[in-house]
Amino acid sequence: VKDWVIDPVGGVTSPTGFVAAAVASGLKKESALDLALLYAQQECAAAAVFTQNQVVAAPVIIDRQTLQANNAQLRAVVANAGNANACTGQPGLLSARQMQQLTASSLDCRPDQVLVLSTGVIGMQLPMDKIRYAITQAAAQLSPDGGQAAAQAIMTTDTRPKHLALQLDLPGGKVTLGGMAKGAGMIHPDMATMLSVITTDASVSPGLLDRFLKKAADNSFNRISIDGDTSTNDTVLLLANGASRATVADRQSATQFQQGLTYLCTQLAKMIVRDGEGATKFVELRVQGCRTEADAHAIAQTIATSPLVKTAFAGSDANWGRILAAAGRAGVAFDPSQVSLWVGAAHPTELQLVAVGTPTDYREADAAAIFSQAEFSVQLELGEGDAMTTMWTTDLTHEYITINADYRT
Amino acid sequence: VKDWVIDPVGGVTSPTGFVAAAVASGLKKESALDLALLYAQQECAAAAVFTQNQVVAAPVIIDRQTLQANNAQLRAVVANAGNANACTGQPGLLSARQMQQLTASSLDCRPDQVLVLSTGVIGMQLPMDKIRYAITQAAAQLSPDGGQAAAQAIMTTDTRPKHLALQLDLPGGKVTLGGMAKGAGMIHPDMATMLSVITTDASVSPGLLDRFLKKAADNSFNRISIDGDTSTNDTVLLLANGASRATVADRQSATQFQQGLTYLCTQLAKMIVRDGEGATKFVELRVQGCRTEADAHAIAQTIATSPLVKTAFAGSDANWGRILAAAGRAGVAFDPSQVSLWVGAAHPTELQLVAVGTPTDYREADAAAIFSQAEFSVQLELGEGDAMTTMWTTDLTHEYITINADYRT
Numbered sequence: 021v022k023d024w025v026i027d028p029v030g031g032v033t034s035p036t037g038f039v040a041a042a043v044a045s046g047l048k049k050e051s052a053l054d055l056a057l058l059y060a061q062q063e064c065a066a067a068a069v070f071t072q073n074q075v076v077a078a079p080v081i082i083d084r085q086t087l088q089a090n091n092a093q094l095r096a097v098v099a100n101a102g103n104a105n106a107c108t109g110q111p112g113l114l115s116a117r118q119m120q121q122l123t124a125s126s127l128d129c130r131p132d133q134v135l136v137l138s139t140g141v142i143g144m145q146l147p148m149d150k151i152r153y154a155i156t157q158a159a160a161q162l163s164p165d166g167g168q169a170a171a172q173a174i175m176t177t178d179t180r181p182k183h184l185a186l187q188l189d190l191p192g193g194k195v196t197l198g199g200m201a202k203g204a205g206m207i208h209p210d211m212a213t214m215l216s217v218i219t220t221d222a223s224v225s226p227g228l229l230d231r232f233l234k235k236a237a238d239n240s241f242n243r244i245s246i247d248g249d250t251s252t253n254d255t256v257l258l259l260a261n262g263a264s265r266a267t268v269a270d271r272q273s274a275t276q277f278q279q280g281l282t283y284l285c286t287q288l289a290k291m292i293v294r295d296g297e298g299a300t301k302f303v304e305l306r307v308q309g310c311r312t313e314a315d316a317h318a319i320a321q322t323i324a325t326s327p328l329v330k331t332a333f334a335g336s337d338a339n340w341g342r343i344l345a346a347a348g349r350a351g352v353a354f355d356p357s358q359v360s361l362w363v364g365a366a367h368p369t370e371l372q373l374v375a376v377g378t379p380t381d382y383r384e385a386d387a388a389a390i391f392s393q394a395e396f397s398v399q400l401e402l403g404e405g406d407a408m409t410t411m412w413t414t415d416l417t418h419e420y421i422t423i424n425a426d427y428r429t
Numbered sequence: 430v431k432d433w434v435i436d437p438v439g440g441v442t443s444p445t446g447f448v449a450a451a452v453a454s455g456l457k458k459e460s461a462l463d464l465a466l467l468y469a470q471q472e473c474a475a476a477a478v479f480t481q482n483q484v485v486a487a488p489v490i491i492d493r494q495t496l497q498a499n500n501a502q503l504r505a506v507v508a509n510a511g512n513a514n515a516c517t518g519q520p521g522l523l524s525a526r527q528m529q530q531l532t533a534s535s536l537d538c539r540p541d542q543v544l545v546l547s548t549g550v551i552g553m554q555l556p557m558d559k560i561r562y563a564i565t566q567a568a569a570q571l572s573p574d575g576g577q578a579a580a581q582a583i584m585t586t587d588t589r590p591k592h593l594a595l596q597l598d599l600p601g602g603k604v605t606l607g608g609m610a611k612g613a614g615m616i617h618p619d620m621a622t623m624l625s626v627i628t629t630d631a632s633v634s635p636g637l638l639d640r641f642l643k644k645a646a647d648n649s650f651n652r653i654s655i656d657g658d659t660s661t662n663d664t665v666l667l668l669a670n671g672a673s674r675a676t677v678a679d680r681q682s683a684t685q686f687q688q689g690l691t692y693l694c695t696q697l698a699k700m701i702v703r704d705g706e707g708a709t710k711f712v713e714l715r716v717q718g719c720r721t722e723a724d725a726h727a728i729a730q731t732i733a734t735s736p737l738v739k740t741a742f743a744g745s746d747a748n749w750g751r752i753l754a755a756a757g758r759a760g761v762a763f764d765p766s767q768v769s770l771w772v773g774a775a776h777p778t779e780l781q782l783v784a785v786g787t788p789t790d791y792r793e794a795d796a797a798a799i800f801s802q803a804e805f806s807v808q809l810e811l812g813e814g815d816a817m818t819t820m821w822t823t824d825l826t827h828e829y830i831t832i833n834a835d836y837r838t
Contacts, residue, residue, distance in 0.1 A: 072758070073754060073757035073758045074757035074758070074762060074765060075754055075756065075757030076757075142750030143749070143788050252753075252757065327736065327833070331830055334830065335833070337834070340552070341516055341551030341661075345551070345660060345661050348483035348484030348485075349482050349483070352483070354483055359484075377518055378518045379552050417834075418830050420736075420740070421740055421825065421827050421830060422827070424736070424737060424740035425743040425746070
């Protein structure tokens with residue numbers, strides 16, 4: 021049973037014991053907020069998932085090292101937008117370390133208690149004078165109401181901030197989870213990066229926290245695929261300060277905490293998809309009847325990133341041949357004569373287009389009516405087994421080309 | 430030494446002993462040519478490469494069966510555009526077999542001496558009455574001058590026919606190779622399919638022919654990647670009738686024949702890229718310094734299909750961060766601090782953007798000038814080994830979205 025209370029205006033400062041601030045350092049134009057500082061009044065257990073890209077930004081390298089040395093006594097996260105500090109070589113690493121040190125001295129903690137996030141243009145060095153001043157400013161403005169401003173500051177081409185909080189009623193007491201995120205995929209590549217920070221006042225061991233976050237990310241952030249391009253900076257951080265005194269250790273509270281965390285991550289991930297660059301459609305894609313979940317995921321990912329499928333979505337064209345052809349090149353063996361396909365305005369998907377390998381005699385107008393909605397579902401049944409997966413994706417529009425072709429000109 | 434004579438107006442009827450015809454069956458609008466018939470006056474050895482897609486069209490199934498039973502006595506190829514005969518179930522298989530039988534009886538040969546190709550809309554049954562009449566008509570019009578009309582008839586969204594012939598001076602005498610092709614990738618998915626037919630009057634055993642074609646296709650048709658979507662119908666056929674009496678068996682003639690065939694296939698493949706839907710740029714991508722050729726190919730393919738890279742090409746934006754980020758997600762381990770990148774109007778690529786992991790201080794205007802050309806080269810050096818690959822790709826433009834989103838509306 022999912023007995024949680026959702027707070028749509030909540031964020032990273034909703035859990036007890038977290039404060040935040042955001043300032044305009046000058047990295048973004050027009051004095052927009054671009055540096056966020058999150059501070060935990062108690063030491064936190066921490067877990068993270070990072071991009072799998074071979075080319076990673078300096079903050080990712082620094083955070084991996086930091087968490088390897090210390091995953092139980094974290095105190096702060098400093099994040100900037102406007103510059104990704106990626107492909108910046110040795111000077112970039114020094115800058116990321118300096119951000120860590122400046123934050124630590126402003127907050128009177130150790131550098132290895134600070135995590136660093138950056139997002140924005142690739143290949144340019146950070147203006148450390150601006151960053152230094154902004155960190156000092158932000159440290160002086162920390163507040164329990166700073167969560168929304170922090171979510172605003174980490175935006176790049178996002179059109180709106182993404183944040184949410186929810187309260188869980190665990191056996192040991194009420195705990196709160198809060199999170200913020202910024203765009204993933206189909207965002208400007210110079211502005212590449214999916215970033216998310218999640219906080220909780222539950223008491224959770226680092227080892228358990230790590231397991232919870234991996235599972236939650238696998239079922240949320242790793243289920244959204246917009247243009248298939250993963251960035252050099254993608255990071256999700258989870259901090260637990262234990263301020264609620266409710267401990268997550270037994271099976272029941274672990275199950276509830278996992279459900280709540282996965283729900284929070286899923287909602288943030290869906291906000292990212294809905295705000296995808298140029299996106300006009302939100303498509304839930306279910307691939308079922310596979311031999312393994314890995315098979316289902318490979319097929320879903322190929323469909324969700326196919327330019328032909330995504331332009332059909334954009335054109336409200338129920339062009340199921342493209343969906344089958346994309347499935348067929350996913351590297352998974354299956355028997356096309358066993359494939360079925362449904363589409364619908366929502367689950368359950370009500371219109372069957374293909375029945376066991378053969379097109380049904382559906383009316384084209386009915387299919388087009390579904391594909392012309394702002395949100396619809398596609399359900400593909402392989403007939404090979406019981407494994408399934410769900411992904412969320414968008415269409416591929418003129419606006420995407422405009423944003424990504426014309427940015428630096 | 431490559432001592433061949435190129436005939437740009439030549440095609441599948443350039444080699445001795447091949448005749449062809451094309452007619453308008455009514456599958457395409459406005460009485461455009463849409464059915465091609467190729468006939469060999471002698472029995473041919475034959476080889477083929479087919480799509481690796483799990484979902485294959487009826488003609489692919491039929492041709493695989495046919496060549497398994499008979500790869501030494503082929504006589505004809507019948508090809509239609511306007512309908513792909515894909516995702517058509519059992520009735521579609523019957524139609525493909527019927528095309529084979531109708532062609533055989535029109536030409537007085539056996540059905541297992543006929544290969545079938547289809548390209549066009551997916552999911553619709555072929556109008557067999559039209560096909561039957563067209564095959565009879567075409568059989569009555571076969572001519573040694575029919576090669577260009579045949580190349581015209583197999584076009585779908587192609588804007589121009591693609592054909593070429595070349596003559597080789599083998600130790601055993603002169604032989605001619607002729608070929609035709611139609612669009613691959615970035616072509617309308619309902620019009621999916623890369624098709625190519627190559628003929629030669631050399632005398633080559635089926636086994637050797639198979640090896641030659643696989644190697645040639647790997648270095649040509651498998652090196653072009655436009656939108657990453659592979660079709661249900663992709664097929665390359667090679668027929669050798671031995672009419673020149675020059676036999677390819679010894680090492681020297683095998684080397685020369687392979688070079689000529691690979692050259693022919695590469696030229697046809699490049700014609701396909703240059704005619705890609707909405708494409709305004711032709712980009713040669715060289716990935717070198719890899720541990721294995723498979724690594725090089727994986728990285729090249731990821732870059733060549735990245736929407737972010739391809740929109741940067743469209744915008745004439747020398748956005749190398751996108752190229753490195755795409756390389757980083759190709760599933761190949763490498764050390765980003767060893768990577769170098771050059772771009773140029775042609776090889777040798779003259780402008781270095783990244784030197785051993787660090788951006789050079791190139792002038793943005795110089796890079797933009799190269800990326801604004803209709804043709805340019807990108808060269809990525811990984812610094813991990815000696816293996817390399819070359820691919821040809823295009824940009825991703827508004828026009829691609831228009832063609833692919835709005836087709837059926």
